[in-house]
Amino acid sequence: MRKKPCFIWTGSFIVAAAVCALSAYALDAEFISAFDAGNKYYEKGDYASAIKEYGKIIGRDTASGNLYYNIGNCYFKKGDIGHALLYYERAKRLMPQDADLRSNYEFALSQEKAQGQMAEKPLTAKALDILFGGLTIDGLAIYLSSAWGLLIFCLSVSIFSRGARRLMPYALAVIVIMALPAAAAFQDRLAGLERDAIITAKAVDAKFEPFDSATTYFQVNQGNLVREIDEKEGWRKIRRADGKLGWVKSDSLEKI
Amino acid sequence: MVDVLGEGSVVRPSSQAPSQAPYTQSQNQSDLGDKAYMTMEVDKKTVFVNESMTLKIKLYVHNLSMRDITYPDFNHEGFSVTEFGKPDQKPEVQHGMSYEVLEFSAPIFPVKPGDLKIGPAEIKGTVIAQMANRVKRSIFDEDADQDVFSDFFGGFQSFPLTLTSNAVDVKVLPIPDAGKPDTYQGAVGTYSLDVQAQPSKIKLGDPVNLKMTVKGSGNINTVTAPLISVNEDEFKTYEPQVTKQENDSKTFEQVIIPKKQGPALIPKVALSYFDPSSRSYKTIEKGPFPIEVLKSEVDQSMKVVETPKTGAEPETQEVFGRDIIYIKSSLGRTVPAGKYLFQKGWFIILQIIPVFMLGLAFVAERYTSRLRTDISYARGVRASRKARQSVQKVQRALSQGAGGKFYDNVFKVLQDYLGDKFNLPPGAVTADVIAGLLKEKNADELVTKKLVDIFAECDMARYAPAGIDSQKTRQTFESVKEVIDYLEHIRI
Numbered sequence: 225m226r227k228k229p230c231f232i233w234t235g236s237f238i239v240a241a242a243v244c245a246l247s248a249y250a251l252d253a254e255f256i257s258a259f260d261a262g263n264k265y266y267e268k269g270d271y272a273s274a275i276k277e278y279g280k281i282i283g284r285d286t287a288s289g290n291l292y293y294n295i296g297n298c299y300f301k302k303g304d305i306g307h308a309l310l311y312y313e314r315a316k317r318l319m320p321q322d323a324d325l326r327s328n329y330e331f332a333l334s335q336e337k338a339q340g341q342m343a344e345k346p347l348t349a350k351a352l353d354i355l356f357g358g359l360t361i362d363g364l365a366i367y368l369s370s371a372w373g374l375l376i377f378c379l380s381v382s383i384f385s386r387g388a389r390r391l392m393p394y395a396l397a398v399i400v401i402m403a404l405p406a407a408a409a410f411q412d413r414l415a416g417l418e419r420d421a422i423i424t425a426k427a428v429d430a431k432f433e434p435f436d437s438a439t440t441y442f443q444v445n446q447g448n449l450v451r452e453i454d455e456k457e458g459w460r461k462i463r464r465a466d467g468k469l470g471w472v473k474s475d476s477l478e479k480i
Numbered sequence: 481m482v483d484v485l486g487e488g489s490v491v492r493p494s495s496q497a498p499s500q501a502p503y504t505q506s507q508n509q510s511d512l513g514d515k516a517y518m519t520m521e522v523d524k525k526t527v528f529v530n531e532s533m534t535l536k537i538k539l540y541v542h543n544l545s546m547r548d549i550t551y552p553d554f555n556h557e558g559f560s561v562t563e564f565g566k567p568d569q570k571p572e573v574q575h576g577m578s579y580e581v582l583e584f585s586a587p588i589f590p591v592k593p594g595d596l597k598i599g600p601a602e603i604k605g606t607v608i609a610q611m612a613n614r615v616k617r618s619i620f621d622e623d624a625d626q627d628v629f630s631d632f633f634g635g636f637q638s639f640p641l642t643l644t645s646n647a648v649d650v651k652v653l654p655i656p657d658a659g660k661p662d663t664y665q666g667a668v669g670t671y672s673l674d675v676q677a678q679p680s681k682i683k684l685g686d687p688v689n690l691k692m693t694v695k696g697s698g699n700i701n702t703v704t705a706p707l708i709s710v711n712e713d714e715f716k717t718y719e720p721q722v723t724k725q726e727n728d729s730k731t732f733e734q735v736i737i738p739k740k741q742g743p744a745l746i747p748k749v750a751l752s753y754f755d756p757s758s759r760s761y762k763t764i765e766k767g768p769f770p771i772e773v774l775k776s777e778v779d780q781s782m783k784v785v786e787t788p789k790t791g792a793e794p795e796t797q798e799v800f801g802r803d804i805i806y807i808k809s810s811l812g813r814t815v816p817a818g819k820y821l822f823q824k825g826w827f828i829i830l831q832i833i834p835v836f837m838l839g840l841a842f843v844a845e846r847y848t849s850r851l852r853t854d855i856s857y858a859r860g861v862r863a864s865r866k867a868r869q870s871v872q873k874v875q876r877a878l879s880q881g882a883g884g885k886f887y888d889n890v891f892k893v894l895q896d897y898l899g900d901k902f903n904l905p906p907g908a909v910t911a912d913v914i915a916g917l918l919k920e921k922n923a924d925e926l927v928t929k930k931l932v933d934i935f936a937e938c939d940m941a942r943y944a945p946a947g948i949d950s951q952k953t954r955q956t957f958e959s960v961k962e963v964i965d966y967l968e969h970i971r972i
């Protein structure tokens with residue numbers, strides 16, 4: 225008699241776990257079917273419908289690098305390079321080392337460059353891109369965490385060993401050299417996580433002040449990566465890669 | 481006094497003729513009557529578009545000195561005008577008067593059909609005239625100062641002068657479509673063509689330079705390169721270039737590279753133009769030009785060093801175009817959107833763990849180094865570690881039951897333990913010494929007494945083993961246990 229409640233508990237737990245697993249499986253199946261439907265539309269050349277199908281997965285707060293990549297392709301084929309670059313950027317956050325993605329991203333960028341100039345990043349940003357562009361934000365977090373662990377390990381060893389203590393300055397220098405640029409890259413990614421955006425409208429006027437009548441400072445073309453600094457009633461203050469600041473209308477850009 | 485191009489030179493219309501006149505109003509043409517006038521004429525009244533015609537503007541001056549004359553400026557809408565050359569100056573008799581004539585001439589070309597008008601033309605200059613009707617006054621006159629100087633300079637005055645010519649009507653005909661050859665490209669005039677193909681003997685892969693010189697009268701600007709129709713399989717051609725252009729001639733050069741070895745013919749070169757004098761199209765053809773293409777030297781020398789081919793295909797172009805890469809066929813790993821590792825609690829805690837490890841390592845190092853360097857501390861620690869073993873040893877001796885041996889053991893264990901505990905050499909561990917130390921450290925007196933008793937019992941058992949029974953040994957064991965337990969729990 226005393227064993228019964230225990231049995232009920234265990235049983236209900238198993239059932240709950242099974243329901244969870246099944247629903248997760250069903251969800252996955254739903255995503256896969258939407259994805260396949262999108263691919264079929266793409267093959268037929270119906271890019272708008274393909275985007276709609278892919279969008280069903282995104283609507284459920286689920287992301288995948290391949291998914292964003294396919295959506296980017298759809299927009300590219302539709303001739304909307306701004307949105308294509310937006311989705312390629314989103315895909316890049318999840319799979320920065322994908323060769324297909326890199327190739328398409330560069331191709332789309334070159335198409336856009338042919339239309340108008342793209343702001344050049346400063347050299348330091350370019351160097352960080354070369355060093356850590358292949359890592360996701362999680363990858364960078366693990367990298368930095370490992371460097372942190374290694375630092376502590378080295379310090380611990382140097383507490384016990386006199387010989388290790390003598391080598392300590394070199395070890396510390398190596399770790400700092402390895403970790404500092406990564407920390408800078410990580411910091412930049414964190415800052416851009418909620419604020420980096422892609423210009424999706426064509427030839428957007430960036431103004432000195434957030435009014436229609438304000439003087440135009442410079443122009444940003446679609447596909448340009450910008451960072452939002454401030455916001456005011458339908459206007460966003462942006463910083464272009466080359467550091468220029470200006471106000472653009474909120475509907476002319478989309479966050480990554 | 482006639483000095484048409486006096487001291488001053490002819491001035492281009494763009495520059496302002498400097499006024500040396502003391503009077504502001506300019507002299508009117510009518511005032512001068514037939515002393516100075518200007519005419520404009522063309523050699524043809526009816527022309528075709530782009531046909532060359534000569535415009536002449538003549539300035540007649542009679543008995544007058546004129547200088548700082550500008551080049552004629554005139555309305556020439558619908559005409560292409562070249563700059564005037566240096567004007568001719570000659571005497572001429574008109575209406576029974578002798579004139580100095582300054583003749584400007586330039587070729588002009590109508591650029592559109594219709595009834596067009598040239599001119600009127602305008603020339604600016606400065607006239608030096610003698611004060612004809614001036615009466616010489618005495619030096620006592622009111623305006624004496626002025627007159628003195630006027631007389632001194634001979635009584636001459638200079639006036640700015642603007643002369644205007646007649647206008648000329650010209651009828652411009654369009655170039656007729658009838659009989660226009662295929663090779664016609666817009667040239668108007670009368671031309672001759674000279675073509676040279678150099679060199680006539682070349683090696684395969686070397687270029688032949690085709691030099692084409694067009695000479696003649698007409699609007700040379702309308703002459704384009706003569707046409708050559710080559711077979712693309714036999715020759716590779718480049719765009720012709722204008723290498724020299726003068727007023728009546730134009731030289732084009734075109735590079736042609738034969739593609740095949742052996743004797744070849746560079747085909748005919750044709751130039752078509754419209755001859756306005758005969759009102760018909762004409763085509764001049766030159767050529768064909770025979771050349772001989774020899775075996776390429778480069779090719780031969782390469783063959784010497786070349787290894788025999790092993791059926792390798794000639795290199796073909798691998799990349800034909802550029803487009804995006806095709807979509808992915810699988811969804812791949814899905815992740816919840818906008819969730820990152822660094823935001824997870826366990827990841828943050830993981831970052832703190834190494835700090836604890838470092839703290840632990842620090843403490844451990846301190847401990848081991850004290851064990852190494854501080855003997856009394858090390859012995860104390862050893863004593864604590866041995867305390868349990870000691871009690872067990874005594875218990876084992878107890879179970880063996882041998883009275884004398886038991887006390888021997890108890891003594892050894894205590895000597896060992898207390899020696900470590902208080903950092904004493906084995907010989908120094910006596911009841912008195914220990915009691916004194918315990919008293920110093922404010923230990924429980926009862927325990928101290930027990931310890932002293934144990935030592936006393938041990939001594940007794942050693943010297944008088946007869947009075948030992950199991951009851952006593954058990955009691956002693958309990959006391960030993962109690963004492964060690966107590967010593968382990970107080971801070972010494």
